[in-house]
Amino acid sequence: MIRVGNCSGFYGDRISAMREMLDGGDLDYLTGDYLAELTMLILGRDRMKDASLGYAKTFVRQMEECMSLALEQGVKIVANAGGLNPAGLAAKLSGIAENQGLKAKIAYVEGDDLRERAQELGLGSPLTANAYLGAFGIAECLRNGADIVVTGRVTDASVIVAPAIAEFGWSRTDFDQLAGAVAAGHVIECGTQATGGNYSFFREISDMSRPGFPIAEIFPDGSSVITKHDHTGGEVSIGTVTAQLLYEISGGRYAGPDVTTRMDTIKLSDDGPHRVRLSGVKGEAPPPDLKVSLNTLGGFRNQADFIVTGLDIDAKIKLAKQQLEAWLTKPPAELRWEVSGTARENAPTEEQASSILRCIVKDMDPKIVGRSFTSVAVELALASYPGFALTAPPADAQPYGLFTPGYVPQESVPHVAVLADGQRVDIAPAPETRPLEDAPESSLPAKPAVTETRQAPLGAIAGARSGDKGGDANVGVWVRTDEEFEWLAHTLTVDALKKLLPEADGMTVRRYPLPHLKAINFVIEGILGQGVASQARFDPQAKGLGEWLRSRHLDIPVALLDAEGNE
Incomplete structure (x- = not known):
């Protein structure tokens, strides 16, 4: 058995976690995941400013503090913090080791960066283009004695899978x-x-x-x-x-x-x-194909948030919309309105009596969504609805990115383990592949008999976890008893989900029961537009989508509610 710890789930996670994990108890390996779709865009912009960057700078800070402790304990470090520049990160870590008088064997994995070959591979002209590599390059570095291995884009789980491959000698077909x-x-x-x-x-x-x-x-x-x-x-x-x-x-x-x-x-x-x-x-x-994370600069965006308070909320919102759209000299390519918060009647505080009207604009020309837009938003101040206010002065136009997935044959992507001594080892693609298809439909439990029900939030008996998959979102819903799953499996259909989440109405929704986990997973296609960086909705990564679903009411058997202790 090997003990593999984790000290990072994203770029910006708890900076002290590496030391906490090293101080907290026995480990054989300590891993970290620093990359996400949005992170690759951030690192791409870093690299545009300074070609020597493109890696997770927080990881460097952690290693400055903890490299000596990890070496002393014999804990090997594996992280994808190399981002767009794993060679540069490895060199930076070598400099830290030298400055601290440490003997550290530092290796890295490269080959995932396909930006220079993007057009050749039919991927267009993106800012970043990174294939998701697997674990065998990392394992090769570890088998050859590396103390620290950093990578570019690998699948999130690969940093954990690789130590097991290295330790147990698993083959490509295990x-x-x-x-x-x-x-x-x-x-x-x-x-x-x-x-x-x-x-x-x-x-x-x-x-x-x-x-x-x-x-x-x-x-x-x-x-x-x-x-x-x-x-x-x-x-x-x-x-x-x-x-x-x-x-x-x-x-x-x-x-x-x-x-x-x-x-x-x-x-x-x-x-x-x-x-x-x-x-x-x-x-x-x-x-047979590898997924490729593609980020492009989509244009420029801006927004203005109007505070709308008190009586006649709907009429005030209508007036603000009419005025702003009429006053713009050149309409932006995209203009979208959102209303958040619901003003309460006879509210005890001013904030509770208010709603936020948000205007989001996008265009390829930063001038159109910059000064031209912000000037109009400010000029409304004395000429619009009573109580007009902005949450803050509108800012300058900001660039935004678009994420799209691409796919290329495994054999078209180099996968290279660069060992601590500088030797380069080519990692062959998977020797056996199988086209991806949906898993066979899982057998569901029998439909329970109709019993007395009561309106209650789904979350009274069910948990949920949601997140982004490019422009799609997934919502996994699970329960804790067989009786609850019997009800869930036959109640939470695609049609039921769309009624509970009206924003999904009109979208393609796929449903996947997972009986061993007493769970059902849904994928809502296109709800996030072109990914988190495009800011298509106020919750751009769908982190709260599952909790919104849990808050929605439906008829739940009284016996299940009573078993959970819900009144």
């Missing part, structure tokens, strides 16, 4: 073992989301003051136990692990460059306090 490690990696790669963070039933956790980061104990057969260091906050339970397994997935098949993991085969069991065992995971050959 699909069940690889899939088991991917499942463990998927649980811990988002950090404290596995230990109570963003958890629907957070009120049931006794100590949420500072959740500890998660650990995966991975075994040679691919099974694992999710846990955390003793005496840290948060909780590891079947519920917290289920929630994270549902995060940013689609259906029963979860594709990666090394293996397609059958999410519909994962079985969870209690292994003691703050210990959850994952077993039974099945894997299949990966698809």
